[in-house]
Amino acid sequence: MKSILEIRELRKTFPITSGVFRKSAGVVTAVDGVDLDIRPNETLGLVGESGCGKTTLSKMILALEEPDSGSIRFEDVDVVRARRSSLSQVRRGIQVVFQDPFGSLNPRRKIGSIIEEPMIIHREGSRAQRSRRVGKLLEMVGLHEDILPRYPHEFSGGQRQRICIARALAVNPRLLICDEPVSALDVSIQAQVINLLVDLQKELKLSYLFISHNLSVVGYISHRVAVMYKGRIVELADAPELFENPLHPYTGCLMDAVPEARPKKSLDLMSPRRGGGEQVFPDPSSGCAYRAWCPRAEGICAKEPPVLEEKGKGHLVACHLAV
Amino acid sequence: MVNTGLIDKKANERTMDDHRRTCVPEDRDILVDIQDLCTYFYTPEGVVHALGGVDLQIGKGRTLGLVGESGCGKTVLALTILRLIPEPPGKIVRGKVLFEGTDLLTLDQAAIREIRGNKISMIFQEPMTSLNPVFTIGFQIEEVLMLHQSHRAPTRKQARELAVELLDMVGIPYPGRRIDDYPHQLSGGMCQRVMIAMALACRPSLMIADEPTTALDVTTQAQILALMGGLKEEMNTSILLVTHDLGVVAQSCEDVAVMYTGNVVEHAGVEDLFSRPLHPYTRGLMRSIPTVEARRRGEQLHAIPGNVPTLRDMPKGCTFHNRCDEVMDICRRERPPMFRPHPDHCVRCWRYANG
Numbered sequence: 001m002k003s004i005l006e007i008r009e010l011r012k013t014f015p016i017t018s019g020v021f022r023k024s025a026g027v028v029t030a031v032d033g034v035d036l037d038i039r040p041n042e043t044l045g046l047v048g049e050s051g052c053g054k055t056t057l058s059k060m061i062l063a064l065e066e067p068d069s070g071s072i073r074f075e076d077v078d079v080v081r082a083r084r085s086s087l088s089q090v091r092r093g094i095q096v097v098f099q100d101p102f103g104s105l106n107p108r109r110k111i112g113s114i115i116e117e118p119m120i121i122h123r124e125g126s127r128a129q130r131s132r133r134v135g136k137l138l139e140m141v142g143l144h145e146d147i148l149p150r151y152p153h154e155f156s157g158g159q160r161q162r163i164c165i166a167r168a169l170a171v172n173p174r175l176l177i178c179d180e181p182v183s184a185l186d187v188s189i190q191a192q193v194i195n196l197l198v199d200l201q202k203e204l205k206l207s208y209l210f211i212s213h214n215l216s217v218v219g220y221i222s223h224r225v226a227v228m229y230k231g232r233i234v235e236l237a238d239a240p241e242l243f244e245n246p247l248h249p250y251t252g253c254l255m256d257a258v259p260e261a262r263p264k265k266s267l268d269l270m271s272p273r274r275g276g277g278e279q280v281f282p283d284p285s286s287g288c289a290y291r292a293w294c295p296r297a298e299g300i301c302a303k304e305p306p307v308l309e310e311k312g313k314g315h316l317v318a319c320h321l322a323v
Numbered sequence: 324m325v326n327t328g329l330i331d332k333k334a335n336e337r338t339m340d341d342h343r344r345t346c347v348p349e350d351r352d353i354l355v356d357i358q359d360l361c362t363y364f365y366t367p368e369g370v371v372h373a374l375g376g377v378d379l380q381i382g383k384g385r386t387l388g389l390v391g392e393s394g395c396g397k398t399v400l401a402l403t404i405l406r407l408i409p410e411p412p413g414k415i416v417r418g419k420v421l422f423e424g425t426d427l428l429t430l431d432q433a434a435i436r437e438i439r440g441n442k443i444s445m446i447f448q449e450p451m452t453s454l455n456p457v458f459t460i461g462f463q464i465e466e467v468l469m470l471h472q473s474h475r476a477p478t479r480k481q482a483r484e485l486a487v488e489l490l491d492m493v494g495i496p497y498p499g500r501r502i503d504d505y506p507h508q509l510s511g512g513m514c515q516r517v518m519i520a521m522a523l524a525c526r527p528s529l530m531i532a533d534e535p536t537t538a539l540d541v542t543t544q545a546q547i548l549a550l551m552g553g554l555k556e557e558m559n560t561s562i563l564l565v566t567h568d569l570g571v572v573a574q575s576c577e578d579v580a581v582m583y584t585g586n587v588v589e590h591a592g593v594e595d596l597f598s599r600p601l602h603p604y605t606r607g608l609m610r611s612i613p614t615v616e617a618r619r620r621g622e623q624l625h626a627i628p629g630n631v632p633t634l635r636d637m638p639k640g641c642t643f644h645n646r647c648d649e650v651m652d653i654c655r656r657e658r659p660p661m662f663r664p665h666p667d668h669c670v671r672c673w674r675y676a677n678g
Contacts, residue, residue: 049540050511156630157393186392186567191611191626198623213540220613220624243615257545259570261612263593 003037004175004207005061005094010034010070012056030056031067032231035308038175043201043208045222045239047215047254053231054211058177061209062096063087075174092122095168099180101160105152111163112148118170137166140203141196158189162196169200175207182217194221215258219243227251230289233308237315247311247322249294288320296321352383354528354561355404360418362396362403365411371634373399375585376418378661381529381578386555386562388576388593390569390608392631396585397565401531404563405443406435423528441471444522448534450514454506460517461486461502467524489520494550512543519551526558533565548575569608573597581605584642585634587661591668601670603647641673649674 011034013027031053038044048054059065061072063079072079074093077086095118098104105114115134119125125133135145141162152160161181168176178197182190198221200206212218218225218239225242227235227250235248246252288294291301300320308318362374373396381387391397402408404420406427420427422443427435447453455463464486468477477485483502490498493516506514515535522530532551536544552575555562564576572579572593579596581589581604589602600606610625617624629646632638638645644654653673662675 049542158630186631187569187608188392188611188627189630191613191624194613195624195626215541216613216615219615220618240615240619254541257541259545259548259568259574261569261573261597261609263573263597 002040004040004075005036005038005209006071006073007034007036007057007061008071008073010036010057010060010072011068012053012060012065013068029231031060033070034228034231034233036226036233036236038207038209040174040207041201041205042224043210043222045218045225046209046211046228047213047218047225048228049213049254052228054228055179057228058096058179058209058211061177062094063090088122092171093173094175094177095171095173096177096179097161097164097168097181099183101157101164101184102152104164105160107152110149110151114152114163115167115170118167122171124171133170134166137169140169140200141166156189157185158192161185161193165193165196165200169204173206175209177209177211179211180213181210183212183214190217197221215255227254232289232318233316234290234319235315235317236308237317241313241315245315247315247317248290248319249296249321250290253293288318353380354383354423355379355381355563356419356421357400357404358419358421360400360403360420361416362399362408362413363416364413366635369635372637373413373585373634374403374418377585377587379580379587379590381561381563383528384555384559384561385578386552386564386576387578387580388572389563389565389580389582390567390572391582392567394631394634395582396634397567397582398533399585400582401445401533401563401565404531405439405445406430440467440527441525442527443529443531444525444527445531445533446515446518446522446535448537450511450518450538451506453518454514456506459503459505460490460509464489464502464517464521464524467521471525485524486520489524490517492523492554493517493520494546495520510543511539512547515539515543515547516550519547519554523554523558523560527560529561529563530555531563531565534567535564536571537566537568544571551575569612581608584632584637586642586671587669588643588671589669590661591665595665595668599665599668601664601668601675602643602672603649603674604643607646607648641671 010031011029012031013029015027016025017023018025034057046054056065060067061079063082067080074090077090079090082090112134115137116130119130119133124130134148138145138147143159143162143166152163155163182193185193194217197208201208210218210221222239225237225239226233227248229250235242235246235251242251243255246255287302287304288306291297294301298321304320306318306320308316310316311322357377357379360374360377364371364373377400389397389400399408403415404427408415415428418428422438427438430438454460461483465479465482468482468485487498487502490502495501495513495516509517536547539547548571551562554560566572576593579591579593580587581602583604589596589600589605596605600609607625607627611627613624627646632642640656641654641659644650647654651673659671659673661669661671663669664675
């Protein structure tokens with residue numbers, strides 16, 4: 001099937017500056033040669049720890065950040081080089097829902113005008129058509145039309161996230177980027193929003209890029225899952241396959257670290273080699289970025305950076321030692 | 324407005340003798356015994372019953388997990404124990420917090436200050452913002468030692484040595500060098516380690532940890548939880564772990580109390596609670612955790628319908644009745660007291676009125 005979004009060899013670095021004159025002191029590679037495809041009507045989960053480049057990647061897809069090299073194609077439009085009319089087409093096709101439902105709604109505007117705004121920006125419909133559409137959107141996300149003249153502060157986190165979803169759907173996007181959409185919500189409310197996203201996908205044939213650090217949420221909602229580590233995709237597979245048979249040692253480490261709601265899974269928590277995101281980088285120019293914490297690292301890991309290769313049906317992994 | 328306090332008191336009186344103090348086995352030492360604790364906030368919009376008669380015991384050397392959704396009063400309970408509730412608008416209306424036999428609520432300011440940091444210490448959710456950015460972490464740990472152990476009066480030099488030891492204990496590499504770092508030079512996980520070092524500096528008998536790992540990555544979270552567990556064993560400290568994550572509770576606690584709208588609705592040992600959750604709310608919470616297996620079976624996630632009622636406008640009777648799928652008539656009329664259907668397992672639900 002043809003992909004709706006195609007990312008090839010994407011790289012992005014940020015300069016580190018120091019001192020008053022902002023002298024350049026090196027670079028941070030946030031996204032380092034990422035290849036990724038999202039198929040129509042599919043949820044691609046993207047997991048990784050903070051600072052691994054998840055958000056930078058999503059910003060580049062939204063054309064909010066310009067990559068250093070590589071390409072992003074959305075439905076045959078080159079997102080990186082798109083200008084004006086084609087960029088507006090991209091922005092209509094890709095919408096986003098953010099993590100913090102408190103910070104992403106303008107507190108001084110009424111719900112009705114918040115949801116209508118994307119349609120005004122993209123010059124869609126007459127006033128009457130727009131207001132009919134707003135009513136329809138609210139119904140889709142499970143809210144009542146009575147809330148139109150109210151302000152964001154009157155709503156709980158879960159309701160606000162529904163409002164954010166309604167706003168994102170206003171211009172009929174094909175791809176929705178969900179950047180940690182349920183992390184700020186309580187468990188019982190989280191389940192409501194996840195169910196809503198699953199239902200909307202079936203109804204509207206949407207594709208999702210679902211970014212989260214919560215493996216159990218990603219595992220539940222995604223068809224395929226990509227694991228990101230220090231700017232690279234280290235493993236990519238169908239969700240059940242990945243959870244049953246993780247090939248990359250980092251994926252295994254991530255899964256072990258998730259506290260399961262079952263007492264005493266007896267984790268080997270104290271293992272000193274357990275690599276978190278907080279230690280120093282080994283020299284990233286050579287070899288595998290994970291080698292310093294990898295329990296299985298061998299000589300080759302320090303010499304050659306592993307490439308993402310297919311090991312088994314649709315299961316891609318970037319590790320020299322995976323079989 | 325319904326006078327929730329009154330109804331609750333009546334309910335408690337009736338069952339006080341049989342049920343109140345029974346969740347912890349009799350042979351176990353109790354460090355903190357909280358009895359009928361009520362904290363209200365007096366706001367222009369009305370009285371908020373943040374804690375509506377909480378009964379809770381923390382065993383010596385044990386970890387009690389306090390779970391619940393935002394706004395259920397977890398943090399208020401933690402702050403009430405330390406008497407850190409801002410007054411006004413807050414007020415501890417009634418109840419007792421017996422800590423090693425003394426009621427913390429009757430102590431004067433000087434006496435409670437002796438307890439804080441010394442006998443009971445606290446760590447917070449955001450390690451980055453709870454450390455002072457303009458002082459080195461060494462200075463901040465030394466400050467704790469010099470302030471709270473004034474009777475033993477370590478000199479600056481001794482305090483520094485102790486601080487290095489503490490940093491080493493919480494697993495910070497090169498403690499002798501890192502001691503002169505400022506908080507911004509450390510990662511979130513490292514800052515939380517520093518917070519734990521500060522909290523344990525005076526070897527407290529109780530450490531209150533309010534969502535200590537919520538702001539951290541999963542791998543870092545696993546490290547911090549393991550560290551807290553290890554140090555607890557070593558120092559025989561009790562921990563009150565406030566969290567919204569049932570997974571964290573399952574992995575790191577021995578006892579669990581589930582809170583809903585300012586009250587403990589279920590209290591049991593961790594194995595008991597997870598293998599046999601009794602309160603419909605607890606069961607709902609557990610079923611709403613997403614898993615890969617659930618999706619493969621094509622199941623929809625179980626979501627508890629509705630929202631948590633605001634504490635200002637609580638429903639009559641059981642505060643959970645309008646979200647509960649097992650609601651009975653009595654639930655709408657009267658607030659349930661704590662029942663004890665099994666030994667060491669208490670639940671605040673009318674379903675268990677007959678054992």
